[in-house]
Amino acid sequence: MDLLLDAPWIHTLRFLIEVAATIAFALSGIIAAARKRMDVVGVCVVAFVAAFGGGTLRDLLLDQRPFFWIRHTGFIWGLLALCVCAMLFMRQRHFKPTERAMLLPDAIGLGLFAAVGIDTATAVGMPPIIAVMMGVTTGVFGGVLRDVLCNEVPQAFSDHRPYALCAFAGGWIDVALRQMDTPPWAPLLACVLATAGLRGLALWRNWELPAWRV
Amino acid sequence: MDLLLDAPWIHTLRFLIEVAATIAFALSGIIAAARKRMDVVGVCVVAFVAAFGGGTLRDLLLDQRPFFWIRHTGFIWGLLALCVCAMLFMRQRHFKPTERAMLLPDAIGLGLFAAVGIDTATAVGMPPIIAVMMGVTTGVFGGVLRDVLCNEVPQAFSDHRPYALCAFAGGWIDVALRQMDTPPWAPLLACVLATAGLRGLALWRNWELPAWRV
Amino acid sequence: MDLLLDAPWIHTLRFLIEVAATIAFALSGIIAAARKRMDVVGVCVVAFVAAFGGGTLRDLLLDQRPFFWIRHTGFIWGLLALCVCAMLFMRQRHFKPTERAMLLPDAIGLGLFAAVGIDTATAVGMPPIIAVMMGVTTGVFGGVLRDVLCNEVPQAFSDHRPYALCAFAGGWIDVALRQMDTPPWAPLLACVLATAGLRGLALWRNWELPAWRV
Numbered sequence: 001m002d003l004l005l006d007a008p009w010i011h012t013l014r015f016l017i018e019v020a021a022t023i024a025f026a027l028s029g030i031i032a033a034a035r036k037r038m039d040v041v042g043v044c045v046v047a048f049v050a051a052f053g054g055g056t057l058r059d060l061l062l063d064q065r066p067f068f069w070i071r072h073t074g075f076i077w078g079l080l081a082l083c084v085c086a087m088l089f090m091r092q093r094h095f096k097p098t099e100r101a102m103l104l105p106d107a108i109g110l111g112l113f114a115a116v117g118i119d120t121a122t123a124v125g126m127p128p129i130i131a132v133m134m135g136v137t138t139g140v141f142g143g144v145l146r147d148v149l150c151n152e153v154p155q156a157f158s159d160h161r162p163y164a165l166c167a168f169a170g171g172w173i174d175v176a177l178r179q180m181d182t183p184p185w186a187p188l189l190a191c192v193l194a195t196a197g198l199r200g201l202a203l204w205r206n207w208e209l210p211a212w213r214v
Numbered sequence: 215m216d217l218l219l220d221a222p223w224i225h226t227l228r229f230l231i232e233v234a235a236t237i238a239f240a241l242s243g244i245i246a247a248a249r250k251r252m253d254v255v256g257v258c259v260v261a262f263v264a265a266f267g268g269g270t271l272r273d274l275l276l277d278q279r280p281f282f283w284i285r286h287t288g289f290i291w292g293l294l295a296l297c298v299c300a301m302l303f304m305r306q307r308h309f310k311p312t313e314r315a316m317l318l319p320d321a322i323g324l325g326l327f328a329a330v331g332i333d334t335a336t337a338v339g340m341p342p343i344i345a346v347m348m349g350v351t352t353g354v355f356g357g358v359l360r361d362v363l364c365n366e367v368p369q370a371f372s373d374h375r376p377y378a379l380c381a382f383a384g385g386w387i388d389v390a391l392r393q394m395d396t397p398p399w400a401p402l403l404a405c406v407l408a409t410a411g412l413r414g415l416a417l418w419r420n421w422e423l424p425a426w427r428v
Numbered sequence: 429m430d431l432l433l434d435a436p437w438i439h440t441l442r443f444l445i446e447v448a449a450t451i452a453f454a455l456s457g458i459i460a461a462a463r464k465r466m467d468v469v470g471v472c473v474v475a476f477v478a479a480f481g482g483g484t485l486r487d488l489l490l491d492q493r494p495f496f497w498i499r500h501t502g503f504i505w506g507l508l509a510l511c512v513c514a515m516l517f518m519r520q521r522h523f524k525p526t527e528r529a530m531l532l533p534d535a536i537g538l539g540l541f542a543a544v545g546i547d548t549a550t551a552v553g554m555p556p557i558i559a560v561m562m563g564v565t566t567g568v569f570g571g572v573l574r575d576v577l578c579n580e581v582p583q584a585f586s587d588h589r590p591y592a593l594c595a596f597a598g599g600w601i602d603v604a605l606r607q608m609d610t611p612p613w614a615p616l617l618a619c620v621l622a623t624a625g626l627r628g629l630a631l632w633r634n635w636e637l638p639a640w641r642v
Contacts, residue, residue, distance in 0.1 A: 033585070036581055036586065037586065037639055038581070038585045038586045038639070039585065039586060039587075039588045039637035039638070039639050040593075040637050040638055040639075041584065041585055041591070041592045041593055041637065042582070042584075042585025042586055045585060045592075046585070056489075060274065060488065060489075061270075061274075061281070063277075063279050063491075065491050067489070070554070070558055073555055073557050073558060076557055076558075076561070077557070087638065126284065127287055129287050129290055129291070130284055130287060130290075133290070144363070148362060148363070148365075148576060149572070149576070149581075149582060149585070150581065151365065151576075151579065151580060151581045152365060153250055153252070153363075153364065153365045154256070154363060156255065156256075157247070157252045157253065157255055157256025157259060157260070157363070158250065158251065158252045158253060158256055159253075160253045163255070164255045164259075165254075165255055209253035209254050209255065210253065210254055210301065211251055211252070211253050211254075274488065275484075275488075275495070277491075277493050340498070341501055343501050343504055343505070344498055344501060344504075347504070358577070362576060362577070362579075365579065366579060367464055367466070367577075367578065367579045368470070368577060370469065370470075371461070371466045371467065371469055371470025371473060371474070371577070372464065372465065372466045372467065372470055373467075374467045377469070378469045378473075379468075379469055423467035423468050423469065424467065424468055424515065425465055425466070425467050425468075
């Protein structure tokens with residue numbers, strides 16, 4: 001197990017998932033901004049907020065500095081390039097990335113961001129309920145801030161499909177495993193698998209969250 | 215007077231008002247989210263933001279940690295229970311808490327939250343105008359953030375009934391009493407009474423704030 | 429050159445531009461709030477957010493305290509007086525400050541706020557890309573937060589006229605001059621002139637930013 005922990009491919013895998021999730025979240029921002037007929041500035045800002053807003057809000061609340069995108073400014077350049085490419089490419093081809101194609105990286109990213117958020121909160125001594133909340137915030141509030149900037153009711157609150165709730169459930173599994181004597185990679189992996197699995201199950205089975213009849 | 219200050223019922227009273235105000239603010243969030251047909255996740259998040267958003271924004275601006283809801287995680291569990299109960303109860307009975315029933319705890323809560331905000335700002339050495347602003351922020355911005363998440367123009371800015379202004383007036387009374395040689399409970403009490411009294415008077419007399427004819 | 433740097437009129441000029449820009453940004457908030465038929469509380473809050481929101485967000489992200497408006501509380505009193513005067517004056521005269529009259533202080537203010545933001549970020553050791561981002565944030569996010577409070581899609585993202593992009597270009601000139609052996613007032617001046625010049629050119633020539641055809 002220790003071998004597994006120290007294996008460099010684990011870190012490579014985590015990094016690759018992180019990049020894929022950031023791209024998926026940024027693409028969701030590009031699409032939302034384009035739907036509102038924003039210009040290139042709006043597209044870049046909304047993509048940035050969708051990709052980094054959740055983690056930045058978490059770090060603001062936990063008073064953690066520097067932010068992810070300040071430590072790794074390469075991500076900012078990559079994001080700008082992604083936005084420009086997306087605009088050029090999609091103007092020419094009238095191509096729209098299907099939401100379906102983004103569901104998988106989005107679901108895995110949600111789990112990974114939740115696990116990263118829990119890790120950060122636990123490292124500064126937060127109790128379990130706060131750690132889970134920070135995990136959900138990391139995964140969900142990028143999309144919430146994206147929708148606020150686009151002047152929409154946040155999709156995560158109103159499309160009645162389980163999303164934040166999957167991260168909430170995955171987060172408690174993560175926290176529970178941390179209490180036990182597991183190797184350090186186990187909570188991360190369990191959180192990603194549980195969140196993405198629940199999300200996939202919810203989409204496949206068309207689960208609906210209860211709403212309030214007014 | 216010293217007896218009064220040290221009397222445990224003072225602290226109990228303040229705590230009870232604080233709980234009542236938090237519940238009133240959370241209920242306003244639940245109702246606003248339900249009107250937008252949000253799902254259970256949206257209802258919980260909006261209720262949370264309505265109840266704790268003002269104090270959290272104040273602490274962010276003043277760089278005070280930990281937040282109220284991180285120090286007292288019991289409030290988070292209570293809020294989740296309140297949301298679930300409200301949804302179950304109101305689905306069955308088609309019952310809507312009348313706005314009228316919430317006016318009293320809301321008005322007292324506004325005054326108390328303002329006094330708590332002024333206390334926090336004064337304790338870190340802020341000048342009077344900033345202390346009063348932080349008091350108003352604590353009382354009002356929970357509702358403002360609630361309305362932003364619900365994609366509405368904030369009610370506190372546009373319903374033309376004095377609300378923030380009552381807290382502003384009560385806040386200056388609080389600050390003035392702090393300058394004098396009064397016992398420590400006097401500013402709190404005066405702020406709550408003045409704010410709630412002005413708010414009640416404004417509602418009873420149908421006072422209207424001037425707007426701008428465009 | 430050293431004489432120029434130490435000359436008191438340089439500081440007076442910078443201060444006067446700063447006051448003019450703050451007034452221009454506050455007026456944009458007053459007009460936006462009045463269009464939404466907000467009451468006097470809404471007008472004051474939106475004017476405050478438009479004038480100080482960008483710098484406050486930058487200082488939150490960079491963890492810099494105290495904020496500008498806490499260090500100089502005189503600006504708060506001035507802003508309140510401006511709001512009350514604007515409401516009284518405009519109610520009587522049915523007068524609306526033409527957007528055209530505000531374009532000049534707004535353009536110079538954008539450049540100055542960008543330069544101040546870059547200065548703040550550089551002083552705490554941020555890399556160039558972050559410094560430029562913080563400059564653009566200082567100049568642009570006051571207006572973005574104003575539009576979010578007014579429940580509008582932010583104008584800076586959707587009116588297809590270069591605004592943030594002018595500050596972005598001016599910001600890189602500022603950062604480039606800082607790398608060279610120039611006197612300390614040169615980057616500030618170059619950033620203001622380049623930003624305001626580009627903005628003026630864009631308005632004069634009716635430049636349009638590319639949007640995304642969906």
